[in-house]
Amino acid sequence: MLKILCVLVTLWSTYLMAESRTGQTPPLWTSESWAEAIKAMPKGDVQRGEHLDAKAYCATCHGDKGVAPSRNTPSLAGQDPLYIYKALMDFKSGLWHIDNKSLGMHALTLPMNKQDMADLAAFYGVQVRPHQTNAAAVSAPPVMAACTTCHPASGDAGPAHSGPALGGQSVYYLVRQLNAFKHHRRNTDVGGLMGSMAQMLSDKQQEAIAKFYAQQ
Amino acid sequence: MKRLGLYGLLLLTSHFVMADENSFTGEVYVNPEQYQGDPPISGKMAADTCSACHGTQGRIFNEIFPPLAGLPKATFIKMMMDFKTGKRPSFIMNNIARTYTQQEIERMADYFSRQSAKPWFVKSEKKA
Amino acid sequence: MTQISRRELLKLLGAASIMGGAALRPVYGKAAAKVVIVGGGIGGMITAKYLRLINQDVHITVIEPDSIYTFCPGSNDVLVGESISDFQRTYQHSKDRYQLQMIADRVKDIDFNRKQLKTGSGKKIAYDYLVLSPGPGFVFDNIAGWSKELADSKILHAWKAGKQTLMLRDQIRAMPQGGVMVIAPPPMPFRCPPAPYERASFVAEWMAQHNPRGKIIILDNNPGFVFQKQYIKYWKQRRAYGTDKASIEWISSTQGGAVTQVDARNMTVRIQNGETIRADVINLIPTNTANRLLIRTGLTQGKDWAAVNHHDMSSLVQKDVYVIGDSADFNIKTGYLAADQGKVVAQAIHARLHNQAPGQPLYVNDCLAKAGKDFGMTLTETYREREGKLQLAQSIQRPLSSEPENTFMRHFLVAAADNWQRSFRRDVFD
Ligand SMILES: Cc1cc2nc3c(=O)[nH]c(=O)nc-3n(C[C@H](O)[C@H](O)[C@H](O)COP(=O)(O)OP(=O)(O)OC[C@H]3O[C@@H](n4cnc5c(N)ncnc54)[C@H](O)[C@@H]3O)c2cc1C
Numbered sequence: 187m188l189k190i191l192c193v194l195v196t197l198w199s200t201y202l203m204a205e206s207r208t209g210q211t212p213p214l215w216t217s218e219s220w221a222e223a224i225k226a227m228p229k230g231d232v233q234r235g236e237h238l239d240a241k242a243y244c245a246t247c248h249g250d251k252g253v254a255p256s257r258n259t260p261s262l263a264g265q266d267p268l269y270i271y272k273a274l275m276d277f278k279s280g281l282w283h284i285d286n287k288s289l290g291m292h293a294l295t296l297p298m299n300k301q302d303m304a305d306l307a308a309f310y311g312v313q314v315r316p317h318q319t320n321a322a323a324v325s326a327p328p329v330m331a332a333c334t335t336c337h338p339a340s341g342d343a344g345p346a347h348s349g350p351a352l353g354g355q356s357v358y359y360l361v362r363q364l365n366a367f368k369h370h371r372r373n374t375d376v377g378g379l380m381g382s383m384a385q386m387l388s389d390k391q392q393e394a395i396a397k398f399y400a401q402q
Numbered sequence: 403m404k405r406l407g408l409y410g411l412l413l414l415t416s417h418f419v420m421a422d423e424n425s426f427t428g429e430v431y432v433n434p435e436q437y438q439g440d441p442p443i444s445g446k447m448a449a450d451t452c453s454a455c456h457g458t459q460g461r462i463f464n465e466i467f468p469p470l471a472g473l474p475k476a477t478f479i480k481m482m483m484d485f486k487t488g489k490r491p492s493f494i495m496n497n498i499a500r501t502y503t504q505q506e507i508e509r510m511a512d513y514f515s516r517q518s519a520k521p522w523f524v525k526s527e528k529k530a
Numbered sequence: 531m532t533q534i535s536r537r538e539l540l541k542l543l544g545a546a547s548i549m550g551g552a553a554l555r556p557v558y559g560k561a562a563a564k565v566v567i568v569g570g571g572i573g574g575m576i577t578a579k580y581l582r583l584i585n586q587d588v589h590i591t592v593i594e595p596d597s598i599y600t601f602c603p604g605s606n607d608v609l610v611g612e613s614i615s616d617f618q619r620t621y622q623h624s625k626d627r628y629q630l631q632m633i634a635d636r637v638k639d640i641d642f643n644r645k646q647l648k649t650g651s652g653k654k655i656a657y658d659y660l661v662l663s664p665g666p667g668f669v670f671d672n673i674a675g676w677s678k679e680l681a682d683s684k685i686l687h688a689w690k691a692g693k694q695t696l697m698l699r700d701q702i703r704a705m706p707q708g709g710v711m712v713i714a715p716p717p718m719p720f721r722c723p724p725a726p727y728e729r730a731s732f733v734a735e736w737m738a739q740h741n742p743r744g745k746i747i748i749l750d751n752n753p754g755f756v757f758q759k760q761y762i763k764y765w766k767q768r769r770a771y772g773t774d775k776a777s778i779e780w781i782s783s784t785q786g787g788a789v790t791q792v793d794a795r796n797m798t799v800r801i802q803n804g805e806t807i808r809a810d811v812i813n814l815i816p817t818n819t820a821n822r823l824l825i826r827t828g829l830t831q832g833k834d835w836a837a838v839n840h841h842d843m844s845s846l847v848q849k850d851v852y853v854i855g856d857s858a859d860f861n862i863k864t865g866y867l868a869a870d871q872g873k874v875v876a877q878a879i880h881a882r883l884h885n886q887a888p889g890q891p892l893y894v895n896d897c898l899a900k901a902g903k904d905f906g907m908t909l910t911e912t913y914r915e916r917e918g919k920l921q922l923a924q925s926i927q928r929p930l931s932s933e934p935e936n937t938f939m940r941h942f943l944v945a946a947a948d949n950w951q952r953s954f955r956r957d958v959f960d
Contacts, residue, residue: 245491250490287464290466429925430924431926440890451873453957455950467949494898494946500924
């Protein structure tokens with residue numbers, strides 16, 4: 187039985203490593219290029235954002251007002267608008283390309299300009315983040331101490347845009363992202379910081395942390 | 403009502419065109435509940451019509467099409483019924499959901515909830 | 531350990547290993563039935579896989595002459611630069627995982643009384659149940675001046691993806707600036723109804739970059755086509771359709787567009803309205819029928835398609851024979867439906883092996899098509915069955931013509947169409 191498990195684990199990791207990224211990779215973020223990008227961010231308009239959300243059918247996957255209907259897609263409600271704005275830029279440029287799953291967001295951001303992205307970010311930013319009801323049921327694993335400066339245990343976004351809100355995301359989504367950071371398949375983080383954080387984590391620790399944030 | 407979006411409205415108000423009309427224009431729709439009395443289509447048979455997109459047994463995890471394997475029954479049914487009524491507008495899934503009766507959706511929910519939430523096959527196809 | 535029989539153990543191991551993609555090890559009983567599948571294309575391979583998944587006590591043999599299968603879905607992308615290897619699969623993985631016996635040969639004849647096949651190399655292969663999915667047959671002699679030889683060399687069809695796809699691609703690339711390409715769809719039904727128009731649309735998009743004065747003329751055997759409104763709208767927006775600068779022109783059968791004659795030396799075609807058109811590339815798509823093998827063995831009863839009971843896709847002519855895919859009598863011929871039919875047959879054979887009636891079938895054709903890199907479309911088409919006959923229960927397209935333009939939908943459906951091709955290949959071969 188152990189053998190079978192080993193095979194499964196190996197196969198799973200080959201699967202994660204298997205696909206390489208598209209053609210040329212867009213440049214990675216540096217703190218300088220990111221500071222420039224923040225300066226160039228237009229002011230978001232919540233109402234326009236709501237209109238775009240309807241027109242682009244974002245709710246199909248991200249749910250009504252950005253509250254995800256299943257494990258498969260992240261919630262956007264109450265997320266840090268600056269982070270959403272950045273994520274949309276990264277999808278469009280192709281920098282966020284974990285595997286083919288990221289191609290849906292790539293296609294949807296192709297027709298967007300910076301104003302559209304800022305408006306959508308503003309719209310989700312003012313929605314209420316989904317909170318789980320049995321937050322008390324799980325306790326934070328010790329290794330999570332490495333995360334909480336940027337991702338507070340409340341599940342909310344970190345102070346001064348230090349990290350996106352993780353609370354209420356599905357275990358499936360969080361583990362997918364942590365694996366992607368760990369194996370350099372998601373290189374969207376400014377200065378490669380999240381990548382080095384994720385490399386510390388074993389699969390078990392990933393799972394435990396994900397379970398904790400999912401319940402916040 | 404506003405949340406339904408234009409396509410939702412189109413769905414709700416849509417006319418039931420008879421099936422023998424020219425299908426080039428793409429507007430043939432017979433309410434599947436009309437087939438209620440027919441011998442039941444199994445959950446697997448109905449679910450296997452999804453696998454070309456969602457993967458064998460709904461187990462494709464690295465594509466735009468989301469995996470269905472292991473979704474809790476209630477979550478699955480709610481999503482499909484929201485697609486079917488147009489409450490949840492989608493570029494693709496509204497028309498697909500409308501093809502199935504409520505009972506077929508429930509049987510599929512049963513089927514998918516019992517599938518392992520692991521990728522069907524770990525091989526890489528070349529990147530897009 | 532001693533409590534568990536070898537058979538059960540193997541079953542358990544099989545169930546565990548399948549999650550990681552390893553082989554399913556069948557355990558054949560003495561009386562294990564022999565299912566023989568002719569054609570290792572979409573219909574054939576889906577049947578083999580889905581039958582094995584529900585039944586480990588049956589011998590499954592697939593007879594297919596080629597060692598590589600090239601998917602037709604996506605082959606139009608190859609014409610404009612995608613790599614053909616992305617659309618190709620070998621049989622090794624399916625053979626191992628689903629424990630199939632693969633025979634590299636071509637079936638030449640069927641002896642229904644002896645339940646035996648004869649192959650090109652003279653082998654005799656016995657079956658208990660026979661599944662035929664050999665793809666369509668092509669007719670060349672209804673266009674004067676055309677022949678199979680010409681179709682393989684100069685006046686190509688590329689309606690079976692593979693060598694011809696690459697040859698046609700090279701012809702398109704070699705066209706002089708301002709050259710003309712003719713695409714001539716046959717009368718319906720033929721495999722993949724939107725594909726000729728998709729092909730025209732892709733080549734026009736390619737030309738806009740590489741041969742801006744080039745032109746495509748569609749010479750049609752049909753008065754209209756699926757997604758017509760969407761294609762024409764897109765061509766108006768992007769290809770100046772309907773003006774004298776148009777890079778796509780469509781001459782319908784009502785306007786006398788059907789090709790009656792081709793002159794390969796002078797590169798001209800003659801159409802029904804008497805006009806003669808000169809072109810640099812002539813792409814004639816032959817009239818489709820059932821595969822010749824089925825016509826020869828009487829399964830079509832002198833008609834164009836193999837007569838089947840749509841309840842389980844069994845032949846109306848011979849016992850224990852199933853016909854699926856492009857050869858079967860079915861309103862529309864697509865890979866999606868060939869796969870649905872294969873699943874129905876797998877269910878039916880499994881039921882019969884357990885002395886049960888085949889379950890109720892369902893055929894859904896969820897087609898995703900593209901007009902260009904920024905315009906995708908979708909069609910949901912459902913057939914239900916009553917008393918052995920099909921009933922069209924739904925056929926609805928997006929975007930609807932009554933919907934306002936939605937650039938997000940257009941872009942998303944292109945990504946979804948590409949996704950479909952990938953996930954479909956995986957459903958058939960993984
Ligand atoms: C350009 C183009 C684009 C298309 N795009 C789409 C699409 O987007 N979506 C879609 O759903 N469908 C599409 N199709 C249609 C789809 O390819 C067919 O409907 C599908 O392949 C039918 O499956 P089949 O099993 O009947 O035949 P095939 O897949 O053609 O397989 C038949 C196999 O049988 C083998 N064979 C033939 N004769 C014998 C014999 N005597 N003995 C042994 N083996 C034999 C052949 O070598 C072949 O491998 C497209 C078709 C074309 C031409």
